[in-house]
Amino acid sequence: MIQVVGHKNPDSDSICSALVATELLKARGLEAKPVRQGELNRETRYILEQAGVEQPEMCTGVAGEKVWLVDYTDLSQAPDDIAEAEILGIVDHHRLGDVMTVNPLEAWIWPVGCTCTILFNLFKMEETEITKPLAVLMMSAILSDTVGFASPTCTPKDEAAVKELAQIAQIENLDEFIKNLLIAKTDIEGLTAAQLVEKDLKAYPFNGRDVVVGQVELATMEQVDGMFDDLNADLERRCQEDGLAFAALMLTDITTSTTELLFKGEWSAKLEKHMKDGALIMENTLSRKKQGWPWLQGELV
Numbered sequence: 001m002i003q004v005v006g007h008k009n010p011d012s013d014s015i016c017s018a019l020v021a022t023e024l025l026k027a028r029g030l031e032a033k034p035v036r037q038g039e040l041n042r043e044t045r046y047i048l049e050q051a052g053v054e055q056p057e058m059c060t061g062v063a064g065e066k067v068w069l070v071d072y073t074d075l076s077q078a079p080d081d082i083a084e085a086e087i088l089g090i091v092d093h094h095r096l097g098d099v100m101t102v103n104p105l106e107a108w109i110w111p112v113g114c115t116c117t118i119l120f121n122l123f124k125m126e127e128t129e130i131t132k133p134l135a136v137l138m139m140s141a142i143l144s145d146t147v148g149f150a151s152p153t154c155t156p157k158d159e160a161a162v163k164e165l166a167q168i169a170q171i172e173n174l175d176e177f178i179k180n181l182l183i184a185k186t187d188i189e190g191l192t193a194a195q196l197v198e199k200d201l202k203a204y205p206f207n208g209r210d211v212v213v214g215q216v217e218l219a220t221m222e223q224v225d226g227m228f229d230d231l232n233a234d235l236e237r238r239c240q241e242d243g244l245a246f247a248a249l250m251l252t253d254i255t256t257s258t259t260e261l262l263f264k265g266e267w268s269a270k271l272e273k274h275m276k277d278g279a280l281i282m283e284n285t286l287s288r289k290k291q292g293w294p295w296l297q298g299e300l301v
C-alpha cells in the first residue's frame with residue numbers, strides 16, 4: 001500500500017493532490033491511499049463538500065511504508081519518520097527541497113501554479129479518466145493556489161487546466177465558482193491569533209537557523225482589525241518557545257494584492273529600515289513562494 005501524503009499544516013492543494021494522485025496510482029493498478037498531516041482548513045472542507053469526497057485519514061507515520069509526496073520536497077514538511085520510508089514518487093511545484101531517496105524515483109516537479117495542474121497533465125498523458133469529483137478537486141486546488149489566476153505563480157498551464165476541468169465538472173459560471181471559493185479561503189471568522197498564525201505556517205531552515213513565515217489571505221484588512229497586538233505576541237512566543245531566529249506573518253489582502261508583514265525574532269532588526277509609520281507594507285505581493293519569501297531571504301542574509 002502506497003501512502004500519498006501532502007505537507008504538514010495542509011492547504012487545499014496538498015489535500016486535493018493527495019486524493020487525486022491516489023486515483024492516478026490506482027488507475028495504474030497499484031494500491032494506494034491518501035493521508036493528511038493535520039486538520040483541514042475551511043476552504044479545503046468547502047472544496048471536499050463541493051466534490052462530494054471524504055477527507056483523507058490522518059497520517060500516523062510512514063516508517064517502513066512506500067510513499068508518494070505531493071506539494072513539497074522539504075524534510076521539515078514531511079512526516080517525522082520519513083527517513084524510514086521509501087519515497088517512490090514526488091509531484092510538486094515548489095523549489096526542490098532536501099528529501100533524499102535510496103532508490104530511483106518518479107519525480108514530476110514543474111514550475112506551475114499548483115500540484116494539481118501537474119496531476120491533470122499526468123491524467124491526460126496516461127489517458128486516465130477524470131471523473132467529475134476529481135475535476136472539482138483539481139480545479140479548486142488550482143484556483144486556490146493561484147488565487148483565482150491572480151497570483152504571479154499562475155502559468156498558462158494552470159489556466160488551460162482549469163478551462164478543461166471546468167467542462168468536466170460542469171461548472172457553468174466559473175466567476176461565481178471562483179468567488180465562492182475565495183469567500184471560503186478568506187473566512188477567518190472566530191479564529192484566534194494563534195490559529196491565524198498557524199493556519200498556513202511554513203518552516204524554512206535558513207543560514208543554520210529556523211525561520212517560520214505564515215500567511216493569512218483576506219478579503220479586506222478590516223478582518224484583522226484589533227488583532228495586531230495578539231498576532232505579534234504569538235509570533236514572539238513562537239520565537240521564544242521554538243528558538244526561531246525570525247517569525248513572520250503575511251497578512252494579504254487578495255483584492256488589492258497588498259501584504260502587511262508582521263514579524264518578530266532576533267533578525268527583526270534587519271527589516272526595520274522598511275517600516276513606514278510602524279508598518280511594513282509589501283505592495284503587489286500575493287505569493288509567499290514567489291514574492292514574500294524570496295524578498296525575505298535577501299533581507300535576512
Ligand SMILES: [Mn+2]
Pocket residue numbers: 013014071093113114115145
Ligand atoms: Mn501547492
